[in-house]
Amino acid sequence: MSDTDTDTDSGSGSGSPTRLDRRGYRRVVAAATVGTLVEVYDLLVYGYFAGILAEQFFPRQDPTAALLSTFAVLALGSVVRPLGAILFGHIGDRLGRRTALVASVLLMSGSTMAFGLLPTYHSVGILAPVLLLVCRVLQGLSASGELTGANVLVLEHAPRDRRGRAVAMVNVAGNLGAFTAAAVGFGLARLLEPEQLAAWGWRVAFLIAGLIGLVGLYVRTRVLESPEFVALGDAPRRGRAPFVRTLRSAKRRLLVVTVWTAASSLGGFMLVGFLPTYLMREGRMSPADAFAANGLSIIVLGLSTMLGGYLVDRFPVRRVAIGVVIGAALTSVPAFLLIVRSGSFAGAVAGQSLWALFLGASGMLGAVLSVVLFPVPIRFTGTALASNLAVALIGSSAPYVSASLIAATGSPLSPAIYVLVVSAGALFAAIFGLSAGVRLSRGPGDVRTAESS
Template sequence: MAPTPGRPARSRAARRVLLAAGFGNFMEWFDFAVYGFLATTIGSVFFPAADATGRLLAALGVFGVALLMRPLGGAVFGIVGDRYGRRAALSGSVIVMAVSTTLIAFLPGYATAGVLAPVLLVLLRCAQGFSIGGEWAGSSVFLVEQAPRHRRALWGSVVPATAGAGALAGALVTLGLSVWLSGEAMSSWGWRVPFILAAPLGVAGFYVRTKLEDTPEFQAVRRADSIAEAPLREALRENRRAIALVFFATATAAVGFYYLVTSVPNFLTSARVGLSEPAALAATAGGLAVYSALCPLAGVLADRFGRRPTMLLGAAGLVVVAVPAFLLMATGSVPAVLLGMAVLGLFEAMVNVTMVVLLIELFPARTRMSGCTTGFNLAGALLGSPAPAVVAWLAAGFDFAGSGALYLVAVALMTFLALVRMLPETRGRDLADHQAASASVPVPAMDRKTGAPA
């Protein structure tokens, strides 16, 4: 069979797009997740006056405060993306994350700077949260706007998969340091090493992203002289229903992801479970590897069967399996921990991957980044940010091994009940359509062999 003209060039372009979005997202979530893995050590460095539980809650509180900056970051990067291009927004977010994370590595501890130390930590974590406000949704828009119509969810799965891979890399780096260094060395300087890695990763991510052209959808908006003067205001006026849908979809996706990255490792090292930090990190790394591997499968399911059934199955699955998964992990057996995380990861992958394509398919092109970052980051700030601290409080305050899962169950149930009534099927929707995308659209028939529209 003769090669299709232009296919090698298209394949190279596709690889560059996937690399640019995936590598930058990997770097952002490596930086952000490392803090969660080092929460116990960071608590002892910056909040030494409290007891062990108080130090952990203080460190996780700083984690949550950072996420409260997501709506502001989403608003700023969303406006940049809609007015000046998706590439500009993504390049800016990766630089903010790299600079703020690198500076954390050089912060003085409480013993040196007193109360100034935690204040500076909070400020830099807020800068990280500001960056995350534009990264996930921005990467999703950048990828999915350039994906083949029948493979949008598969392409979009790169975003949660590389986020999981970044967190996995953070877990492995932290594991290596905890094994090779003494507790004293870890508290003195070892915890700084993963944050220092942000500098070269940030430079690489910025370089890769600046070498790409902007998405065809944004270029079409610009050629049509249809750039929104006030995209955030327009989105809030015209796309309120879509923003609400994204809020509910993101709620479970965000909470579930923070469970895998932050809550589970801290639960495993708690007095109830009693795993050592290296064992907990190794188990977490294994669970994140399974989750990342499941994301492309979830993308295939969402492309084949639709966004609505995949999202609802994922949310309902988390309602059912979250408590049993925590009971498995509470046994302290590493195989049981891996099984518990794999079960959580399966349904979390369905929710997270489907949420990525909904971010794009629910909004018109001219206000897409402003609209999707609004719903996405409000859910992350209001429901995702308190998750690690709430889980730690539930696990410590109730004599039930599965109590830490109750927050995830409540949020997933809320998502399911809201979306079962509200969520349209968006598979096959024309991304160039500038209508407010709040109603269902007919789904084109798909060719069974190629998966393309018939």
């Protein structure tokens, strides 16, 4: 079966989704966004407090090695995400989008609260980093079905002429999660002495996330199932597993989305998972200033995300994608120059904001392509697998690779060159992987790969 066959394999359910009233649609959006907020918050709090976690969970003889070990745990926790994508994709495509999202937020809330209760290396020795890794693995599994599933649920409920903006809202929730993480980090750094922050303050940040996740669990149990999934009837429970069907019939689509998402996830992980720590360690910036500078740039990230959603609702997806990736590539080196050479708070804000200018739209486009390139019967699996392969292979290792590149080359600009190389792959995917002139409003499955056109 070819990628073209995938478009007609059960199509998009009943065609146009059943319209909800305004209250019902708001509930769907709330259910989708709250888990996404927690997912991004969890991930970024880990990155923001990486320096403290390195001291608390690893031997202190070599601070650089301890920090690299902390980033390695972050990356290893994401290596399991493709396995989680298969698991939650199977649940989402067989049992329903809502069931998968309830399961993911339940696992996420539990593992995140456990993070805030872990004993340190000083208390239990080598068991401390082992427990840290276990919690990260559980977080990675839960995150694998979170943002992707939320995008699927919202898009399948959204009116056709607002699909881009609907998906953008979910991704803005991720930006809000990033902003919340920066705000919590800033607040804790301002309110507590450095010794208090290192001793117990970091735990507060993780416990907050667990409580928000429980709210998300309540909201998701009350949301309606996707009308496009319901329209499939008993079909999802028959035939080959969604993972097998995806590999057999949608390989080209999977590659296109994975390559694109690799570039956007790399930029995102560097912005929120690496740069605050870099500013504190290499730029000698206080934790409060580093968090504040990063938080201000995330506002730009959110605006970029919404603008991207508006553009794909009005213009061909391929044209928007090419423009966004070229803009991101052209601004990466100037942005990093501002960050590493200015030595000031204003320079850190300006550089990170320039970095975020095209990044938000790029991440939103990855979500759009993930959802609309795959038909309803394998949509959750295809979306989750592409996104999580990109995060596992490229995105989650960005802080570790960036720190290693700087250590190996001595050049603070080396991470920006890394971004340029990966962006070239995304540009190739947009030019040769998508058909020209296709608009998001024409319906699921209409944004075809070049092979299927």
